[in-house]
Every structure is written in structure tokens, then in C-alpha cells.
Amino acid sequence: MKKLTEEEIYKKLEDLQDWEFKDEAIHTSFRFEDFKEAFSVMTRIAFEAEAQQHHPEWFNVYDQLQISLSTHDAGGVTEKDFTLAHSIEKIVGNEE
Structure with missing residues (x-):
């Protein structure tokens, strides 16, 4: 999988609300009603990530979830990261 250039990354980020590029990864965060939600x-994202064979780095405290995506084998962001990011947005309900 080919590592995307910064120009390609920023262009693709135009289609993702509240995602940013830094430290060779794309990042976002979500806040939910409570820990259960x-x-x-996270469980739904885990099943999708497993299906795509691409797993996020994430951090959860109570109702907050922070997600970072990068393709370690490529040393940065690839199309795989954007595919998973769009899937995450659909799961969370931010994308139709």
C-alpha cells in the first residue's frame, strides 16, 4: 500500500469532518452519551476494523473516544486509513 503525500491527505480530509493530519496519522475524537454508548x-468499529484487516490506535475514557489511523507498514497514511475512517464515520452516524 502506497503512502499518500501530504497534498493527497489534505485533499481526502475534505471529505471527513473533524479529522486532522499530524504525526504521520489521521486523528479524530468523539463524545458519547455515556461509557456504554x-x-x-467501539465494538462495532472493532468488527469493521477486523473485517478490513486494519486496526486503529484508540484511547477511551468514559464517554470519550480518540482514534488515530496510519498504516505502519507504509510508514504513514494510506488509502486503507481513509477507507476505515469513512467506515467509522458511518458507524458513528456522521456520514450517510
């Missing part, structure tokens, strides 16, 4: 969404 956050964990439910």
Missing part, C-alpha cells in the same frame, strides 16, 4: 460504538 462509547463502548458499543
Whole structure:
């Protein structure tokens, strides 16, 4: 999988609300009603990530979830990261 250039990354980020590029990864965060809702969404994302064979780095405290995506084998952001990011947005309900 080919690592995307910064120009390609910023262009693709135009289609993702509240995602940013820094430290060779794309990042976002979500806030939910409570821990149960956050964990439910994390579980749904986990099943999708497994299906795509691409796994996020994430951090959860109570109702907050922070997600970072990069393709370690490529040393940065690839199309795989954007595919998973769009899937995450659909799961969370931010994308139709």
C-alpha cells in the first residue's frame, strides 16, 4: 500500500469532518452519551476494523473516544486509513 503525500491527505480530509493530519496519522475524537454508548460504538468499529484487516490506535475514557489511523507498514497514511475512517464515520452516524 502506497503512502499518500501530504497534498493527497489534505485533499481526502475534505471529505471527513473533524479529522486532522499530524504525526504521520489521521486523528479524530468523539463524545458519547455515556461509557456504554462509547463502548458499543467501539465494538462495532472493532468488527469493521477486523473485517478490513486494519486496526486503529484508540484511547477511551468514559464517554470519550480518540482514534488515530496510519498504516505502519507504509510508514504513514494510506488509502486503507481513509477507507476505515469513512467506515467509522458511518458507524458513528456522521456520514450517510
